[in-house]
Amino acid sequence: MCACSCGKKDIYLPELATITDRKMMNDTEVYIRLTLDSGEELGHKPGQFVEVSVAGLGECPISISSSPTVKGFDLVIRNAGSVTNAIHQMQVGDKLGIRGPYGSGYDLDTLAGKDLVFICGGIGLVPQRSLINYALDKPEDFGKVTVLLGTKDFDQRFYQDEIAAWHANDAINVLETIDVEHEKWTGNVGVVTNLIPKIEDELTDAAILVCGPPIMYKFVLMALAEYETPLENIYVNLERRMKCGVGKCGHCQMNDEYVCQSGPVYNYSELGAVPEAI
Amino acid sequence: MSIKKLSKEDFKSFVSGLISSDDKVVGVKAKGNRFVFGDLESADELRLDYDVTLLPPKKYVLPQVETLMTYEVKGEYKTECNAEPTVLLGVHPYDMVAINQMDAIFSQDEYDSHYMARRENLTIVACDVVNASENVFAASMGSATVKDGFDVLLTDLGDSYLVDAATEKGEALVAKAAGAADATDEDIAKRKQVWQKNEEALAKHKLNCKTSDLPGLLDKSYNHPVWEEKAKVCYSCGSCTSTCPTCYCFDVQDDVAWNLETGKRYRAWDGCLLEKFANVAGDHNFRQRREDRFRHRIYRKGKYVPAKIGGQVACVGCGRCVGACTPGIANPVEIYNRLLEDTNL
Incomplete structure (x- = not known):
């Protein structure tokens, strides 16, 4: 609440959440599971994000990686700056500030009943996992689930146990690739767009959900254009630095x-009038 | 609400009375040969004949640096809100229009209690322009005069002020003025003459279309050569955005105390012309090119912000950016007119 007794909620004030699980995923990404100290659930939709606070250092926007069908919420955080570096030092029991959830997330009404194809580059898997697991938990709401996952190199792969479980699950088809060869890797080698021809049959009717580094979108969209995927079937998950999270700071x-x-x-068909998007 | 007339002598006593009251009193005063909004220590300091202030009065609703919360590093976050009742004297119509626009922005969607607490604690005494500044073009933007937002509007009638109390807060303020008499029809007619005169005087740069044409003009101008032509001499210094009464973008930062146990989070003015404004982690910059940042500002004024506030153009024609820009490229009217030369609306 605002301190001046106006009785209004302070939109910038984080609430506390406690780390209940933590695991290094690779050299640069840490996985943490959080629960709000209020005892409430976050109440997010797949594809939304939170503002994560470390007192003394600041805030950064982080995608929610877990499905709302499970209790608590997961974040996967790359060590990329002072705030995320501090989060990397934290352990189970430590507290973070949380604001949100923010953003519109995936449009579940439009996606209902559709086959879903996720095209993920690197940590682009993180936000997509919120919908992948949601779809796996609600098989009656969606058609087939396919995941194309490209990672730069073998050592940067993450969520490996979960991906292994997906491979063993008939409800989901997972194709992986890494950009450069590695002695322990026997799978596909090359960029994620190389996997697209392998699911050619899916590219006309399924919803195609794309998330990855900025450069990846251009090449994925070019590849999808070759298969004449209708633009309105393509969804992109874009990265920006949301400082306030509430449509003010710009x-x-x-x-x-x-x-x-x-x-x-x-939805990619709506970005024609947004040239700064990609 | 009532319209009074107050002699300049009585007005000075009125301001002296306000200054000695508990409320903070801010007004326009001279700084060298320029003008600024600042705390008033005496009624003699107040200069309602000013042309334009260096910075707009937005700093009283959105301060350059504003603490949003304090915290203990291992503990809870606590809201900070220290809005104090303030009388703001001498806001020109164009700056009043700008504050009205920011009120809409900060109260819509997610209500910004920090901004709104400051706004609600302000009593705004606006005043019609007496001396036009070198670069003012408020008349081109429809803000040479203002209809609402203020609590009191003053108009200089020579040896007296017309004092128009528009709100209950304004009435209560004017009630403190000894010597106020009801304004006559003749006085009110004189104000109309001032308004008519200002529609001419505050148009140092003339926009060659209606402001309502600007979104449509910009729809057709995204790839126009003017962005690169102008931006190639842009310093990306942000002077245009920091002097602008309608720019409200901000950055959020933390400041931890020397003992590393307590700290605060604050917001500070930011500007989309600054090089790192659209940076994300990994040092990827979504608006790396100067022309992209230059264009973004002009689109915010003429298209993006208007879409959020019922179509009002988000440039009020104060002319501050024109004077603040060292390479002389910031004038929105010059850019819009240049686009009009090449575009059929």
Whole structure:
């Protein structure tokens, strides 16, 4: 609440959450599971994000990696700056500040009943996992689930146990590739777009959900254009620096869209008027 | 609400009375040969004949640096809100329009209690412009005069002020003025003449279309050569955005105390012309090119922000950016007119 007795909620004030599980995923990514100290659930939709606070260092926007069908919520955080570095030092029992969930997330009504194809580059898997696991928990709501996953090199792969479980699960088809060969890797080698021809039959009717580094979108979209995937079937999950999370500060704006409000997931057919998007 | 007339002598006594009251009193005063909004220590300091202030009065609703919360590093976050009742004297119509626009922005969608607490603690005494500044073009933007937002509107009638109390807060303030008499029809007619004169005087740069044409004009101008032509001499210094009364983008930062146990989170003015404004982790910059940042500002003024506030153009024609820009490329009217030369609306 606002301190001046106006009785209004302070939209910038984080609430505390406790780390209940933690695991290093690789050299640069840490997985943490959090529960809000209030005892409430976060109440997010797949594809939304939170602002994570470390007192003394600041806030950063982080995608929620877990499905709302499970208790608590998961974040996977790359060590990329002072806030995320501090989170990497934290252990189970430590506390973080949380605001959110923010953003519009995936449009579950439009996706209902459709086959889902996830195209993920590196940590692009993190936000997509919130919907992948949601779809696996609610098989009656969606058609087939397919995941194409490209990772730069073998040592950067993460969620490995879970991906192994997906491989063993008939409800989901997972194709993986790594950019460069590795002695322990017997699977596909090359960029994620190389996997697209392998699911050619899926590319006309399924919803194609894309998330990865900025450069990946251009190549994935070019590949999908070759298969004449209708633009309205493509969803992109875009990265911006949402500083306030509530449509005020201006940092995440691309043309007239505030990613923190209308994104970060967009239907690609709606981005024709948003040249700054990709 | 009532319209009074107050002699300049009585007005000065009125301001002296306000200064000696408990409320903070801020007004326009001279700084060298320029003007600024600042705390008033005496009524003699107040300069309602000013042309334009260096910074707009937005700093009283959105301070350059504003603490949002304090915390113990291992503990809870606590809201900080220290809005104090303040009388703001001498806001020109264009700056009043700008504050009205920010009120809409900060109260819509997610209600910003920090901004709104400051706003609600302000009593705004606006005043019609007496001396036009060198670069003012408020008349081109429809903000040479203002209809609402203020609590009191003053108009200089020579040896007296017309004092228009528009709200209950304004009435209560004017009630403190000894010597106020009801304004006559003749006085009110004189104000109309001032308004008519200002529609001419506050148009140092003339926009060659209606402001309502700007979103449509910009729809057709995204790849126009003017962005690169102008931006190639842009310093990316942010002077245009920091002097702008309608720019409200901010950064959020933490500041930890020397003992590393307590700290605060604050917001500070930021600007989309600054090089790192659209940076994300990994040093990827979504608006790396100067022309992209330059264009973004002009689109915010003419298209993006208007879409959020009922179509009002988000440039009020104060002309501050024109004077603040060292390479002389910031004037929105010059850019819009240049686009009009090449575009059929």
